Amino acid sequence: MDDLVLKAYAKINLSLDVVGRLTNGYHLVRMIMQTVGICDILHFKRTDGEIQITSDAGDLPLGEDNLIYKAAALMKERYQIKGGIAVHLEKNIPVAAGMAGGSTDGAATLKAMNLLYDLGLSEEELCEQGVRLGADVPYCILGGTALSEGIGEVLTPLSPMPDCVLLVAKPDINVSTKYVYEQLDSREIALHPDVDGMRTAIEGKDVAGAARRLGNVLETVTAEKYPIVSEIKQVMLDAGAMGSLMSGSGPTVFGIFAKEDAARAAGEKIGEMGLARQIFVTAPVSGR
Numbered sequence: 001m002d003d004l005v006l007k008a009y010a011k012i013n014l015s016l017d018v019v020g021r022l023t024n025g026y027h028l029v030r031m032i033m034q035t036v037g038i039c040d041i042l043h044f045k046r047t048d049g050e051i052q053i054t055s056d057a058g059d060l061p062l063g064e065d066n067l068i069y070k071a072a073a074l075m076k077e078r079y080q081i082k083g084g085i086a087v088h089l090e091k092n093i094p095v096a097a098g099m100a101g102g103s104t105d106g107a108a109t110l111k112a113m114n115l116l117y118d119l120g121l122s123e124e125e126l127c128e129q130g131v132r133l134g135a136d137v138p139y140c141i142l143g144g145t146a147l148s149e150g151i152g153e154v155l156t157p158l159s160p161m162p163d164c165v166l167l168v169a170k171p172d173i174n175v176s177t178k179y180v181y182e183q184l185d186s187r188e189i190a191l192h193p194d195v196d197g198m199r200t201a202i203e204g205k206d207v208a209g210a211a212r213r214l215g216n217v218l219e220t221v222t223a224e225k226y227p228i229v230s231e232i233k234q235v236m237l238d239a240g241a242m243g244s245l246m247s248g249s250g251p252t253v254f255g256i257f258a259k260e261d262a263a264r265a266a267g268e269k270i271g272e273m274g275l276a277r278q279i280f281v282t283a284p285v286s287g288r
């Protein structure tokens, strides 16, 4: 195989709790992750040795800082591959949004190297390499609905999220993940989300129960500094969302809707109010 096209999907967090901190600064988390139907498309080609990245996204680093580059370099070194890879990235996932856009591109690149260079690695072996790139990379390799623990490398696949419509809106602000975690470290966490209750609701195919239990311990920090997060949530709830939450460290907000019409109307309202420009009506995607 000389070339290959892969879709790299974004995620949202239905539940995100921080339960500890390691001395190296990593946080111990308990999160319920869900793949959504927003994806980057990556075109891979074998090269003689170099790693080259091109993209239609103007604002991304395309050199050694890109997670695609890091993933390819890691595989080259770990498995002593002489060849390289040329990658064209069609970027559709909002950048620095709390949707694991970089991690999912890195995960897709690990998979592509495995296939293009016939390494025969299992998903588990790819995940072991993936965690060296970033805490969300192992989950991005698996996809679907999963409980993520440890620093993100302990994954338990769950039954798929029940059918629903998701409205996703990314406001035009840049949130520093580092700032959000630092703020969180400096305070007592008053309210932990009900991660186990969320898991039970999902496994019981109870969308309303899942919507009621949405919770993200990072939301308080981000929404305090950027009130636009709460404004978008409110528009979604007023428009009939069963629940709404910020994903990851933000600033992306999503809402769970029963009907597509209501989700579209809420999306239009958010656009008209100038709260966000990147707005998607999508749905949960199951793994594999």
Ligand code: ATP
Residues within 6 Å of the ligand: 060, 061, 065, 066, 067, 068, 094, 095, 096, 097, 098, 099, 100, 101, 102, 103, 105, 106, 136, 177, 248, 249
């Ligand atoms: P997470 O949810 O894992 O915290 P995120 O959605 O907040 O991720 P990303 O979209 O992954 O954030 O981008 C964070 C930074 O990573 C960007 O500012 C960008 O400079 C860098 N980056 C490196 N490679 C990529 C990539 N392939 N796609 C997007 N960003 C990348």
